[in-house]
Amino acid sequence: MPSNLMPKTALPKTASRFRKTLALVAAATAAPLALTGCMASSPTPGASTGSVQVSPAVDADLRDVLDTGTRQYSAYVKDQTDQLVTGTKAFAEAYAAGDAAKARGLYAATRMHWERIEPVAESFADLDPKLDAREADLEPGQEWTGWHRAEKDLFPPAGFAPLMAAERTALATQLVADTEDLAQRTGSVELSTDKIGNGAKELLDEVATGKVTGEEEIWSHTDLWDFQANVDGARTAFESLKPALQRRDPALAEALEVKFAALQDGLKKHTKGDGFTYYNELSQSEVQQLAALVDALGEPLAKLTSAVVQ
Amino acid sequence: MSGCPFSGNSGQTPDGGAPGDAAAPAAPAGTGEGKRRLSRRGLLSLAGAGGAGAVAGLAAGFLSHDAVTAAAAPVLLDGDVIPFHGDRQAGITTSAQDRLHIAAFDVVTEDRAALIQLLKDWTAAAEAMTAGRGTGGTGAVNGPYDAPPEDTGETLDLGAGRLTLTFGFGPGLFAKDGKARFDLDGRRPDALIDLPHFPGDDLQPGRTGGDIVVQACADDPQVAVHAIRNLARIGFGQTRVRWSQLGFGRTSSTSRSQTTPRNLFGFKDGTNNLKAEDTALLEKHVWAGPGTRPGEAWMAGGTYLVARRIRMHIEIWDRTSLREQEGLIGRTKGVGAPLSGGDEFTAPDFDTTGHTGEPLIPLDAHVRLAHPSRNDGVKMLRRGYNYTDGSDGLGHLDAGLFFIAFVTDPRTHYVPMQRAMAKEDTLALEYLKHTGSGLFAVPPGTKAGGFIGEGLFT
Numbered sequence: 001m002p003s004n005l006m007p008k009t010a011l012p013k014t015a016s017r018f019r020k021t022l023a024l025v026a027a028a029t030a031a032p033l034a035l036t037g038c039m040a041s042s043p044t045p046g047a048s049t050g051s052v053q054v055s056p057a058v059d060a061d062l063r064d065v066l067d068t069g070t071r072q073y074s075a076y077v078k079d080q081t082d083q084l085v086t087g088t089k090a091f092a093e094a095y096a097a098g099d100a101a102k103a104r105g106l107y108a109a110t111r112m113h114w115e116r117i118e119p120v121a122e123s124f125a126d127l128d129p130k131l132d133a134r135e136a137d138l139e140p141g142q143e144w145t146g147w148h149r150a151e152k153d154l155f156p157p158a159g160f161a162p163l164m165a166a167e168r169t170a171l172a173t174q175l176v177a178d179t180e181d182l183a184q185r186t187g188s189v190e191l192s193t194d195k196i197g198n199g200a201k202e203l204l205d206e207v208a209t210g211k212v213t214g215e216e217e218i219w220s221h222t223d224l225w226d227f228q229a230n231v232d233g234a235r236t237a238f239e240s241l242k243p244a245l246q247r248r249d250p251a252l253a254e255a256l257e258v259k260f261a262a263l264q265d266g267l268k269k270h271t272k273g274d275g276f277t278y279y280n281e282l283s284q285s286e287v288q289q290l291a292a293l294v295d296a297l298g299e300p301l302a303k304l305t306s307a308v309v310q
Numbered sequence: 311m312s313g314c315p316f317s318g319n320s321g322q323t324p325d326g327g328a329p330g331d332a333a334a335p336a337a338p339a340g341t342g343e344g345k346r347r348l349s350r351r352g353l354l355s356l357a358g359a360g361g362a363g364a365v366a367g368l369a370a371g372f373l374s375h376d377a378v379t380a381a382a383a384p385v386l387l388d389g390d391v392i393p394f395h396g397d398r399q400a401g402i403t404t405s406a407q408d409r410l411h412i413a414a415f416d417v418v419t420e421d422r423a424a425l426i427q428l429l430k431d432w433t434a435a436a437e438a439m440t441a442g443r444g445t446g447g448t449g450a451v452n453g454p455y456d457a458p459p460e461d462t463g464e465t466l467d468l469g470a471g472r473l474t475l476t477f478g479f480g481p482g483l484f485a486k487d488g489k490a491r492f493d494l495d496g497r498r499p500d501a502l503i504d505l506p507h508f509p510g511d512d513l514q515p516g517r518t519g520g521d522i523v524v525q526a527c528a529d530d531p532q533v534a535v536h537a538i539r540n541l542a543r544i545g546f547g548q549t550r551v552r553w554s555q556l557g558f559g560r561t562s563s564t565s566r567s568q569t570t571p572r573n574l575f576g577f578k579d580g581t582n583n584l585k586a587e588d589t590a591l592l593e594k595h596v597w598a599g600p601g602t603r604p605g606e607a608w609m610a611g612g613t614y615l616v617a618r619r620i621r622m623h624i625e626i627w628d629r630t631s632l633r634e635q636e637g638l639i640g641r642t643k644g645v646g647a648p649l650s651g652g653d654e655f656t657a658p659d660f661d662t663t664g665h666t667g668e669p670l671i672p673l674d675a676h677v678r679l680a681h682p683s684r685n686d687g688v689k690m691l692r693r694g695y696n697y698t699d700g701s702d703g704l705g706h707l708d709a710g711l712f713f714i715a716f717v718t719d720p721r722t723h724y725v726p727m728q729r730a731m732a733k734e735d736t737l738a739l740e741y742l743k744h745t746g747s748g749l750f751a752v753p754p755g756t757k758a759g760g761f762i763g764e765g766l767f768t
Contacts, residue, residue, distance in 0.1 A: 009360055043328040194456065259547065288550070292418050292546075292551075295546040295547070295550070296418075296546050296547030296548075297547075298546065299543065299546045299547065300547075302457075302458045303457055303458070305456050305457070306454045306455075306456040306457030307457075309456055310456070
């Protein structure tokens with residue numbers, strides 16, 4: 001139904017990512033001056049934007065809870081970033097060495113670390129397209145690098161001319177370098193309550209527009225791995241904010257708990273071995289059921305940020 | 311009328327309705343707004359009819375209806391708003407608005423309390439939107455800045471647009487895979503059958519069925535789309551849209567103050583449709599009774615909504631001669647008079663023959679086959695809309711009629727006629743294809759403080 005009622009945005013994926021990115025980059029840049037900078041630029045008087053800037057009316061206890069949540073989520077991002085770097089190196093090594101079978105086996109599982117922290121990773125407007133551009137995202141003349149170029153080479157459509165060994169090596173080297181760059185920059189991102197809450201929503205938006213439609217991984221069809229990783233990231237963000245949310249809006253906390261569990265149950269039906277069923281093996285009704293579960297969670301999840309920063 | 315998407319039949323005279331009944335409480339959404347439409351648009355319609363060279367009798371006929379209706383109907387202070395509350399749901403005898411957005415939902419929860427809460431939430435949203443307000447306590451722009459707005463906002467500068475929201479329950483609400491749902495064992499009305507397969511049906515699963523239907527009609531398409539969009543949003547987690555359909559132009563009149571619109575074949579449609587003023591006929595043919603079992607008594611005062619998405623092969627039709635087109639319909643294309651003579655509202659005479667000895671109205675004419683005299687005297691209240699869903703990839707418009715009819719019992723008032731039409735009607739056989747279908751039990755209206763379909767859950 002979303003595809004019938006609400007056509008996807010006409011903007012290319014990169015454009016929408018860029019839009020989100022602006023906000024996050026601005027916030028990250030302004031972080032040291034958050035109190036003054038953010039408040040001054042906020043168009044709504046009284047709209048606070050994070051744990052550091054909570055209004056004086058908020059009790060110190062709640063601030064502690066929010067700060068603890070922020071620290072937990074920051075640690076999660078760091079951990080996932082570290083695993084992404086390690087995993088990417090292993091993938092790149094196999095790929096550059098021409099070990100296609102090993103590279104194929106590592107592809108989806110490694111990308112999960114990226115997908116779990118996607119909003120943070122996407123906040124770097126230059127790195128996101130280098131690492132995660134899909135062929136359909138490219139502008140004329142733009143060089144195609146990153147995961148999805150390797151994907152097409154590893155899971156080639158009929159008639160596709162494989163990359164040369166030198167091209168693979170270059171692609172693999174660049175992938176590792178860009179990922180290390182990402183890890184370094186991620187370490188300096190200041191997260192805040194509203195960024196975490198909005199990040200949870202964005203992760204689910206990613207599922208709704210790219211994964212449940214099978215568009216993210218059009219060659220490998222490993223969309224459900226990405227799906228699970230986006231949900232993992234959103235759930236972790238929610239868990240970080242939950243203690244605060246339980247004080248502010250226990251009904252919403254309970255609803256999110258239930259909807260996350262239902263979505264996880266729905267995904268679980270499609271696990272296979274260590275991974276998942278390929279997207280192109282899902283029936284239309286199975287996709288519809290997953291989409292309904294995403295929508296069911298998406299509505300209450302969109303209220304999370306407001307409920308904790310109000 | 312009748313099962314047929316097109317044409318009138320009935321033979322009912324133009325002044326057959328009892329105008330004095332129009333304001334009866336049984337039809338709260340009935341003719342009150344009809345009068346307002348006369349003042350705003352009826353005069354234009356009259357001018358249009360005269361300019362098109364309508365015969366004097368036709369114009370006179372309109373005048374007499376309008377005069378009577380105007381005298382009988384109360385004045386509405388706010389003509390833009392059709393009241394949501396009433397003994398009967400609005401959007402049935404309400405004079406047909408210009409636009410439609412109808413959606414069928416699958417209920418994805420199995421929790422009875424969640425379903426009831428959803429119906430309560432939908433009731434509150436319907437009350438607000440039909441009154442021209444946004445959904446939720448804070449609407450589109452007055453909520454917390456860090457939260458998504460409760461209402462989606464695209465009707466902020468629009469009025470209520472005569473929005474009506476009409477709710478119905480499909481068979482799947484009562485049972486799924488042979489198991490009763492929501493403790494509704496025994497509550498499914500006997501008249502809410504599973505429609506049989508009709509010859510020629512090409513029903514697509516994604517356009518067929520559904521547990522709950524919501525018909526949104528308004529004079530502004532954005533108002534109708536907004537209503538379905540916001541109800542769908544409120545329903546996430548409990549419901550999933552199974553199918554939805556836009557209709558861009560009404561193909562029926564449900565009040566004598568309205569002119570007869572045309573379908574995409576270019577013919578007037580619904581000339582002798584049941585009208586809000588026909589209160590006695592509505593009781594007989596449209597409103598449902600309490601049934602025969604206590605478990606189905608909640609439907610008393612309701613009705614049954616039959617929905618059929620009827621694709622027209624319009625490119626083929628357009629290559630058909632005017633002689634054949636009129637013969638297939640049984641009416642003239644210009645005025646809409648039966649081929650047996652007279653004006654639009656003259657009763658068709660099926661016996662009169664021409665100089666060749668053949669009946670003036672051909673034996674396979676749609677108007678003949680759909681006529682009550684051929685269908686045990688049954689009539690229906692049709693409320694369909696023309697639709698176009700882009701093109702079909704072969705260079706043809708995906709267009710046709712989204713047929714909606716309200717009947718007292720589909721077993722007597724839809725199935726027999728549709729079965730006959732699917733077999734004998736040349737128009738249906740050669741130019742129409744049914745691609746979607748649904749049957750829904752439309753409960754009686756909602757009272758202030760109550761909720762949609764409350765009787766089913768008590």
